[in-house]
Amino acid sequence: MNDPRYTKLARLLVQYSLRVKPGDHVLLDMIDVPDAMTVALMRAVRAARATPVVEVRHSRVTREILRGTNPRHAGLLRDLELARMKKMQGYIAIRGADNMNENADVSSDCLALYARITRPVLNWRVNKTRWCVLRWPTPSLAQAANMSTEAFEDFYFDVCTMDYRKMARAMIPLHRRMQNADRVHIKSPGTDLSFSIKGIGAKMCEGLLNIPDGEVFSCPVKNSVNGVIQFNTPTIYAGTKFENVRLEFREGRIIQATSSNTKKLNAILDTDAGARYVGEFALGFNPHILNPMCDILFDEKIAGSLHFTPGQAYEICGNGNRSAIHWDMVLIQRRDWGGGEIWFDGELIRKDGLFLPKDLQPLNPDRLK
Numbered sequence: 374m375n376d377p378r379y380t381k382l383a384r385l386l387v388q389y390s391l392r393v394k395p396g397d398h399v400l401l402d403m404i405d406v407p408d409a410m411t412v413a414l415m416r417a418v419r420a421a422r423a424t425p426v427v428e429v430r431h432s433r434v435t436r437e438i439l440r441g442t443n444p445r446h447a448g449l450l451r452d453l454e455l456a457r458m459k460k461m462q463g464y465i466a467i468r469g470a471d472n473m474n475e476n477a478d479v480s481s482d483c484l485a486l487y488a489r490i491t492r493p494v495l496n497w498r499v500n501k502t503r504w505c506v507l508r509w510p511t512p513s514l515a516q517a518a519n520m521s522t523e524a525f526e527d528f529y530f531d532v533c534t535m536d537y538r539k540m541a542r543a544m545i546p547l548h549r550r551m552q553n554a555d556r557v558h559i560k561s562p563g564t565d566l567s568f569s570i571k572g573i574g575a576k577m578c579e580g581l582l583n584i585p586d587g588e589v590f591s592c593p594v595k596n597s598v599n600g601v602i603q604f605n606t607p608t609i610y611a612g613t614k615f616e617n618v619r620l621e622f623r624e625g626r627i628i629q630a631t632s633s634n635t636k637k638l639n640a641i642l643d644t645d646a647g648a649r650y651v652g653e654f655a656l657g658f659n660p661h662i663l664n665p666m667c668d669i670l671f672d673e674k675i676a677g678s679l680h681f682t683p684g685q686a687y688e689i690c691g692n693g694n695r696s697a698i699h700w701d702m703v704l705i706q707r708r709d710w711g712g713g714e715i716w717f718d719g720e721l722i723r724k725d726g727l728f729l730p731k732d733l734q735p736l737n738p739d740r741l742k
Contacts, residue, residue, distance in 0.1 A: 378530045379410050382584075383417040385534055386465055390505040390581050395422035397462040404430045405469035406509050414465060426461070432475045439479045439487055447490035454494045464502045469509030473517065473667065476612030481637065484611045485644045489697040500688050507533065507584040508670050518666035532661040537580030540659075543741060544577045544589055546732035547656070551575035551591050554717040557654070559679065561706055561713030563603030563619065566681075568593040570654065574690040578655075587659030587674040593651050595692040596625035602681055605710055606665040606672060606703045613637055614667065618702055620683070625650055627683060642683060647696030652686035655679065656715070656723070657703075660738035669701045676738050677707035677726020679715065 387393045399418045403411045411427060418425040458464075476484070498504055508514060508529075515525035555571040570591045580586040604618045615638055621629040627649040632638045642648045659674035666672065673680045684698035706713030707726030715723045723729065728736050735741065 375409060375413065378534075379413040380417075381534055382530065383410070383413040385580075386414065386505055386507075386584065387417040387421055389537065390584060391463045391465065391503045393418060393421040393423045393463055393503075397421070397423035398426060398460055399423055399463035399465065400426045400428065400458070400461045402428045402430070402464065402466040404435075404467065404509075405432050405471060405511065406467045410467065410509070414467075423463070426457075432470045432472070436475050436479060439476060439483055442483050442487045444486065444490060447487050451491045451494055454491070455497060458494055458497050458502070461498075461502050464498050464504040466504075466506045467509050468506070469511045469514075471511055471513055473513050473609060474612045474614070479612065481611070481640045485641075485697060489645070492697055503581075505582055505584060506670065508668055514666065514668060517668065518664070518671075528661070532585045532659065535585075535661065537586060540587060540741060541577060541579035543735040544579060546730075547589050547728075547736060548575050548577045550717060550722070550733075551589055554591075556716075556718050557593075558716040559602065559704075559713070560716075561603070561605075561704060562711045564601060564704065564713065566598070566600035566602045566622070568599070568625075568651075568654070569597040570594065573692060576687075576690045583670055583674075585659055585662065585671060585674055587662070587676075588655045588657045588680075590653050590655035591690050592653055592686050592692045593625070595650055595694055598622040598625045598651055602704065604681075604702045604704050606675075606678075606705060607667055608669070608672075608700070608702050609667050610641060610698075610700055620681075620702075622651075641698060641700070644697050645695075647694045648684050648698050650684075650692075650694045650696075651682060652684050652691065652694045652696065652699060653680070653682035653701065655682075655701075658728075658736045658738075658741065660741045665703065665705070669703075672703045673701050675703065675705055677710075677723075678703050678705045680704070 415425045510526045510529035515522045552575045559566045575591045578588045607616045616633040618632040657674045657678040680701045680703045684696040686694040712725040
């Protein structure tokens with residue numbers, strides 16, 4: 374029996390997020406996802422008179438692939454997957470996992486090698502296709518959110534199928550301000566960070582690239598970042614959990630990094646030269662997402678949050694930084710998380726997670742729900 378929520382989500386992804394056109398080829402990358410959801414997506418793509426191409430993956434198998442990879446193996450997969458990706462106009466990935474730490478025992482060397490060699494596939498997908506990536510509500514994700522499986526499933530479908538058109542309209546003034554801003558100053562407990570976003574531009578994220586969504590991102594001028602940022606949410610990278618991440622910057626570069634696993638943190642930041650520079654800065658404001666669950670597609674959208682990203686910059690609104698990593702780290706500035714301030718060119722834009730200027734107040738949770 375089909376769950377009508379699957380059909381609703383599939384139609385949102387195909388019709389709104391990707392805006393699939395007749396004749397498109399759409400790659401459906403399904404990782405630990407129920408077959409019924411895959412079928413719902415296939416039918417939605419066909420209803421748009423496009424062609425679905427299906428890849429079914431399993432996280433335990435992927436772990437074994439990564440454990441045994443080498444340059445020849447990774448290069449072969451890169452060539453095969455890049456050839457396929459070049460034939461696609463659209464890409465939808467739904468990523469489930471029974472164990473979000475499945476890759477915890479894969480060596481950093483293997484992860485870095487695979488990411489570096491296969492990077493052209495990701496670059497082509499991000500820059501040359503219409504794409505959307507989302508998670509699947511597994512018991513593992515529900516556990517991370519401290520929710521029952523049923524309650525989390527209800528939350529997931531509510532937040533993933535909210536009125537993103539309304540959100541998009543409310544984002545426009547923030548987008549305009551970030552496009553025109555120069556100096557950014559972030560203050561929070563343990564954080565005093567400044568940088569420039571002059572000339573970089575900004576991008577609204579209103580349910581077209583990620584579901585759930587709710588952010589506007591830009592990027593620091595590469596050598597402009599100075600100061601310290603102390604993140605107050607845990608983050609998972611390649612199956613390893615890090616807490617209390619603290620980064621110190623000088624002229625754009627991370628000169629000191631500490632966390633609950635400082636050694637592995639620095640090993641990841643030493644993947645390549647670009648890993649110690651920042652590739653993204655964003656403000657999150659999804660009113661339904663309030664607390665971290667160690668899943669970045671949710672955590673980076675938390676109401677009253679920001680994220681700062683060591684590694685690869687996007688081509689759009691980017692600073693030219695190149696790296697095999699792109700690691701979003703989240704700081705929540707609501708009062709119940711210690712508070713904080715964001716300033717643009719000397720104007721206080723957000724305090725304790727709430728936007729202050731009149732034109733930005735529609736992004737506050739009481740107005741956006």
